[in-house]
Amino acid sequence: GESVGLHLPTLSVQEGDNSIINCAYSNSASDYFIWYKQESGKGPQFIIDIRSNMDKRQGQRVTVLLNKTVKHLSLQIAATQPGDSAVYFCAENTGDNYGQNFVFGPGTRLSVLP
Amino acid sequence: DAGVTQSPTHLIKTRGQQVTLRCSPKSGHDTVSWYQQALGQGPQFIFQYYEEEERQRGNFPDRFSGHQFPNYSSELNVNALLLGDSALYLCASQRRGANYGYTFGSGTRLTVV
Secondary structure, rough: OOOOOOOOEEEEEEEOOEEEEEEEEEOOOEEEEEEEEHHHHHOOEEEEEEEOOOOOEOOOOEEEEEEEOOEEEEEEEEEOOOOHHHEEEEEEEOOOOOOOOEOOOEEEEEEEEO | OOOEEEEOEEEOOOOOOOEEEEEEEOOOEEEEEEEEEEOOOEEEEEEEEEOEEEEEOOOOOOOOEEEEEEOOOEEEEEEEOHHHHOEEEEEEEEEEOOOOOOOEOOEEEEEEE
């Protein structure tokens, strides 16, 4: 079945360093992907998205890379800050014309060390 | 502008009971989706409502049902609660046809004892 998974369940980085969080997806027909950030006690928060006709998209301090050949996504966070500590999920849209339906991976916990 | 609001924030129920969770979507949004998030896992899609009808459904038993009202708010009902139903239940909203992802609420933490 369709699935989205993450290579690293936990990641610890020094404050100021760059972070890279990886994600593998299985449905080659998926055309839209999102990275969400979830802090303790809160719902997932949209970070950045990318469509399958792109291989890179940049936001403020974040970049998402999409490699359709190997069905791989990554989230790069530049100059990681303590406020970036959270669980990060990649999500793959498997919905139809009626609406989006996102399949989430298990998540990666990012810990920023002082 | 209020985002997605869910109530209650926390709930404790006994096995076998029934529970109703509520969600008000973000202003301007008409599509509501419900997700179940077990501890330490990613959210799992339950179902999606639009125009007061269930449009898509994930792999959840019939014990999970829902409703959407004319004002786009929604309810999630779970009957015959099991211990395994303990989870964070997330509501997400979107404007139909929008080419961007959901806005999530903070969720309802359900504990079944």
